[in-house]
Amino acid sequence: MEKKLIGSCIFGQSGGPTAVINASAYGVIRAALDAPEITRVYGAAHGIVGVLKDQLYVMDEEDPKELELLLHTPSSELGSCRYKMADPETDDTDYKKILEIFKKYNVRYFFYNGGNDSMDTCNKISRYMESVGYECRVMGVPKTIDNDLFGTDHCPGFASAAKYIATSCMEINKDARVYDNGMITVVEIMGRHAGWLAASAALASYFGSGPDLIYLPENDFDMDQFFADIDRIYKASGKVLVAVSEGIHYADGSFVSEAKTSATDGFGHAQLGGLASMLANLIKARTGAKVRGIELSLLQRCAAHLASATDVNEACAAGKKAVEAAVAGDTGHMVAFKRVEKNGKYACELELLPLSSVANYEKKIPLEWINDEHNGLKQEFIDYVLPLIQGEPELPLEHSLPRYARLKKILAK
Numbered sequence: 393m394e395k396k397l398i399g400s401c402i403f404g405q406s407g408g409p410t411a412v413i414n415a416s417a418y419g420v421i422r423a424a425l426d427a428p429e430i431t432r433v434y435g436a437a438h439g440i441v442g443v444l445k446d447q448l449y450v451m452d453e454e455d456p457k458e459l460e461l462l463l464h465t466p467s468s469e470l471g472s473c474r475y476k477m478a479d480p481e482t483d484d485t486d487y488k489k490i491l492e493i494f495k496k497y498n499v500r501y502f503f504y505n506g507g508n509d510s511m512d513t514c515n516k517i518s519r520y521m522e523s524v525g526y527e528c529r530v531m532g533v534p535k536t537i538d539n540d541l542f543g544t545d546h547c548p549g550f551a552s553a554a555k556y557i558a559t560s561c562m563e564i565n566k567d568a569r570v571y572d573n574g575m576i577t578v579v580e581i582m583g584r585h586a587g588w589l590a591a592s593a594a595l596a597s598y599f600g601s602g603p604d605l606i607y608l609p610e611n612d613f614d615m616d617q618f619f620a621d622i623d624r625i626y627k628a629s630g631k632v633l634v635a636v637s638e639g640i641h642y643a644d645g646s647f648v649s650e651a652k653t654s655a656t657d658g659f660g661h662a663q664l665g666g667l668a669s670m671l672a673n674l675i676k677a678r679t680g681a682k683v684r685g686i687e688l689s690l691l692q693r694c695a696a697h698l699a700s701a702t703d704v705n706e707a708c709a710a711g712k713k714a715v716e717a718a719v720a721g722d723t724g725h726m727v728a729f730k731r732v733e734k735n736g737k738y739a740c741e742l743e744l745l746p747l748s749s750v751a752n753y754e755k756k757i758p759l760e761w762i763n764d765e766h767n768g769l770k771q772e773f774i775d776y777v778l779p780l781i782q783g784e785p786e787l788p789l790e791h792s793l794p795r796y797a798r799l800k801k802i803l804a805k
């Protein structure tokens with residue numbers, strides 16, 4: 393049994409938001425407030441940036457009922473960031489500042505909720521604290537709609553986005569086939585390097601109302617083949633619905649959408665988008681058909697009204713597990729999901745993975761789950777994703793609109 397570590401904790405959110413990242417926040421905050429070892433619970437404003445700026449919200453001051461509403465509040469309620477930390481061995485400026493803040497508030501537990509880049513931040517902070525002999529238990533809580541975190545069966549946030557994408561594609565498919573003349577519709581779906589989200593459009597097709605064609609970043613994109621695929625279906629039926637991942641790229645690695653964008657985030661990733669209209673214009677010039685480009689954009693990652701109850705529950709459980717493990721003596725790990733079968737049904741167990749084994753690796757869709765034509769998914773993908781989107785959370789409403797958490801966000805002094 394590890395010795396009891398008494399002190400306060402900081403929880404931070406990082407990277408692109410999801411519909412359930414606040415469910416993880418609730419899992420962490422509630423468990424931390426309930427843990428006798430944790431003396432005070434701070435929420436960092438905008439993740440690690442808030443720690444560096446000494447902007448911490450006191451979670452102990454919040455109304456417990458409002459905190460509970462975090463379970464169904466989309467986006468990152470405490471604020472997020474995309475801030476790349478230097479290697480502590482090369483430049484320890486930020487780490488010295490973080491240590492100063494940790495000492496100021498007697499922070500002995502640090503929980504960071506994010507994707508690949510955030511696990512890298514978490515890992516670096518864990519290493520630094522160890523190297524300077526400051527006792528602080530550091531745990532990663534997974535999150536990303538992209539579903540590309542290594543070592544975990546799936547990531548909180550993915551399933552709810554997948555459910556929104558599948559539902560939207562089913563609905564769009566209905567609208568995109570109404571007229572007596574031809575129509576081609578292109579839907580652009582997020583996912584920078586991995587196609588899990590765009591692949592989820594296959595659920596719509598599987599259940600009879602979805603895209604004819606789906607293109608993922610797992611395969612190099614070939615514009616001529618893309619046009620040939622569209623021409624074939626258009627000639628046969630006069631209607632085509634296409635789903636494309638924002639991350640589709642040519643064989644040389646350049647993004648198909650790259651010509652449209654030059655902005656990058658703090659990690660140097662290109663800000664993608666604009667692909668649907670670009671492809672729609674190209675198709676229009678070629679076919680003369682009525683063409684629409686639809687970018688699902690932020691809608692797909694903040695759609696709490698279509699969240700998967702499985703996702704909400706697992707996200708919350710991941711946060712709670714991080715706190716319980718840290719209080720019990722664990723550090724330097726990320727909570728991960730292991731898929732198991734119980735009584736012939738999907739179940740999910742929580743496990744801990746070393747942060748170093750997760751940070752900076754990306755998990756893509758197995759190539760054998762993609763059809764030979766590289767424009768659709770096989771049954772294996774449907775079997776993988778279907779259990780994850782199950783269940784509808786009971787959404788708190790006010791005036792028939794969502795009732796989100798209203799936090800006081802009182803800054804610590």
Ligand code: F6P
Binds near residue numbers: 407408474537538
């Ligand atoms: O967090 C993942 C993600 O949603 C990607 O799918 C997308 O490419 C990216 O974030 C967008 O990031 P931002 O909101 O910073 O533009």
